[in-house]
Amino acid sequence: MSTEILLALILSGTVGAIAGYLGSLMLSKRMALMGGALGHLTLPGVALALLYDFDVSLGATLFLAFGVLLIWLLELKTRLHLEALTAVVFSSSLATAFLFLPKEEIDIALLGDVSQIMPMTVLVTVIISILLFFTVKKIYSSMVLASISSDLAQTSGSNLKLNNALYLICIAVTVALGVRIVGGLMTAALLAIPACTARNISNNLAQYTIISTISGSLACILGVIAYAILDIPAGPLIIITSALLFLISVFIQQKK
Amino acid sequence: MLNESTVLTVDKLQIAYEGGQIISDLSFTVKKGEILIILGPNGAGKTTLLRALQGLLPYQGSVSWNAQKISYLPPQEFLQRHNLPPLTVKEFYSFKTSDFNSIKSMITGIGLDENILSHQFGELSTGQFQRMLIGWALLDNPDVLILDEPTSGIDIGGEETIYSLLHKFWENQNLTIILVTHDLNIVWEYATQVICLNKQQMCMGKPDEVLTPEQLKKLYGTGIKFYKHQHR
Numbered sequence: 001m002s003t004e005i006l007l008a009l010i011l012s013g014t015v016g017a018i019a020g021y022l023g024s025l026m027l028s029k030r031m032a033l034m035g036g037a038l039g040h041l042t043l044p045g046v047a048l049a050l051l052y053d054f055d056v057s058l059g060a061t062l063f064l065a066f067g068v069l070l071i072w073l074l075e076l077k078t079r080l081h082l083e084a085l086t087a088v089v090f091s092s093s094l095a096t097a098f099l100f101l102p103k104e105e106i107d108i109a110l111l112g113d114v115s116q117i118m119p120m121t122v123l124v125t126v127i128i129s130i131l132l133f134f135t136v137k138k139i140y141s142s143m144v145l146a147s148i149s150s151d152l153a154q155t156s157g158s159n160l161k162l163n164n165a166l167y168l169i170c171i172a173v174t175v176a177l178g179v180r181i182v183g184g185l186m187t188a189a190l191l192a193i194p195a196c197t198a199r200n201i202s203n204n205l206a207q208y209t210i211i212s213t214i215s216g217s218l219a220c221i222l223g224v225i226a227y228a229i230l231d232i233p234a235g236p237l238i239i240i241t242s243a244l245l246f247l248i249s250v251f252i253q254q255k256k
Numbered sequence: 257m258l259n260e261s262t263v264l265t266v267d268k269l270q271i272a273y274e275g276g277q278i279i280s281d282l283s284f285t286v287k288k289g290e291i292l293i294i295l296g297p298n299g300a301g302k303t304t305l306l307r308a309l310q311g312l313l314p315y316q317g318s319v320s321w322n323a324q325k326i327s328y329l330p331p332q333e334f335l336q337r338h339n340l341p342p343l344t345v346k347e348f349y350s351f352k353t354s355d356f357n358s359i360k361s362m363i364t365g366i367g368l369d370e371n372i373l374s375h376q377f378g379e380l381s382t383g384q385f386q387r388m389l390i391g392w393a394l395l396d397n398p399d400v401l402i403l404d405e406p407t408s409g410i411d412i413g414g415e416e417t418i419y420s421l422l423h424k425f426w427e428n429q430n431l432t433i434i435l436v437t438h439d440l441n442i443v444w445e446y447a448t449q450v451i452c453l454n455k456q457q458m459c460m461g462k463p464d465e466v467l468t469p470e471q472l473k474k475l476y477g478t479g480i481k482f483y484k485h486q487h488r
Contacts, residue, residue, distance in 0.1 A: 024341065141351050144343060148377075149335045155310055155328040156351075204344045204374070 005228045008114035011122045012220035012238065015177045018129040020194035020216020022136050022174050024209050025143055025167070027195035036188025038175040040090040041067035043097035043109060043184040050105040055121070056113075060176040060184075067093055068172060097184075112183035112235035114224060125177055132170050139163045144205070181220065182235035193242040194219065200249035201256075215245050261288050262322055263400055263432045264309070269317040271301065271308050278304045280456050282317075286449070288399075291426060291433045293443050293463075296453035297476050302436045303331060305453065306404055309434075323432070327398035329389055331405050331436075337377050337385060345380075345388055346373040352395045359395070366391040366421055383414035387421065394425055400432045401425075407437070415439070419446060443467065 049059030223238030
């Protein structure tokens with residue numbers, strides 16, 4: 001196995017795991033498609049990164065921060081709710097990206113690219129993913145409680161505003177990491193499908209989070225292996241693998 | 257000035273929401289061990305009052321607690337039971353304590369079978385769900401329990417079970433209970449004090465003294481047929 005593929009496997013497996021773990025929380029908060037909207041938001045940043053040759057996750061993060069700030073400001077100034085504003089901002093963002101995205105780089109921006117990954121990128125991604133894991137773990141029970149009732153969570157001592165802010169930051173950072181491997185169009189799948197798979201076959205919360213994390217990671221690893229064999233972009237292969245795991249979970253659920 | 261036996265002092269409470277005044281000029285105190293029932297028609301501000309008492313809503317005036325631990329159960333319509341992750345009752349209780357023995361004894365104490373610990377929220381009946389929540393609220397031995405219509409959506413038999421359960425814990429644990437209900441029978445049977453609320457305080461005192469047919473007509477705006485229990 002070449003070093004390039006090994007690095008791609010480590011990076012994708014790690015990002016898949018954290019996306020699966022965080023995604024399990026997003027499904028319960030019914031925010032499954034939020035990851036997709038944020039993925040689109042990153043595209044102008046990815047386009048700039050490809051144009052001026054800097055890291056795509058860095059470009060993605062800059063535009064995510066800008067987009068989230070814009071949504072937050074518009075929410076303050078208008079009476080529209082978060083979802084509606086996200087739709088306005090993400091589609092404008094997508095259109096802007098196509099204005100200056102170089103034609104030959106469109107595939108990379110939309111479908112991701114796991115070739116030519118540097119060891120330093122893998123190291124930074126793993127460290128960020130570990131930080132994300134502990135942050136999500138810390139807020140997990142409080143966010144589950146809040147999905148039952150925000151009053152119940154607050155009167156049980158949760159700082160809901162802080163936890164919500166941490167939660168959104170975790171989603172944004174995970175999307176920024178995910179954009180590298182599956183592109184700006186398919187980040188929703190990276191976050192949502194493993195949680196749906198886990199929901200089908202788990203009997204309790206512990207199983208649900210573990211299965212979501214493992215199936216997220218497994219889909220990425222198998223997707224990258226398929227990429228190494230077939231030489232098709234890894235992004236679509238990862239999502240198709242994840243969808244296949246989901247189908248398997250549907251069969252297992254029906255046999256239960 | 258807080259007296260040692262006073263759990264809650266509310267003084268000149270005013271709550272406004274989106275420009276409208278929900279509650280104005282409400283003052284009362286609650287003593288340790290009391291069962292205070294808040295009565296009032298729909299839209300009277302009962303839920304708003306309970307939420308404001310716990311700092312969940314902004315208000316003017318003062319609310320002073322003299323309690324270590326307050327537990328709150330929101331009304332059923334504020335609680336999501338479906339479309340949740342596969343959270344079991346045991347995992348839900350584990351959010352509060354890692355002591356499995358105290359979880360088991362609470363489940364038995366609220367009259368549920370231990371098997372229910374492995375059940376998910378969506379698998380419980382409304383009555384089981386509400387009892388399970390009461391157990392959860394009582395798990396960390398609160399001084400005060402605040403409940404908002406804990407029996408809405410439950411049949412008469414189930415309702416009686418819930419209130420006798422609450423009464424049992426009230427007797428055994430020196431609890432103070434603040435409760436919103438529409439059920440006048442519950443007021444006669446259990447309340448030590450009652451507040452009639454319709455955006456402002458219409459009456460306050462012992463149920464026998466303040467809940468006259470005239471007062472109820474004034475509160476609900478219509479004649480209420482009521483049966484007053486004589487056994488208290």
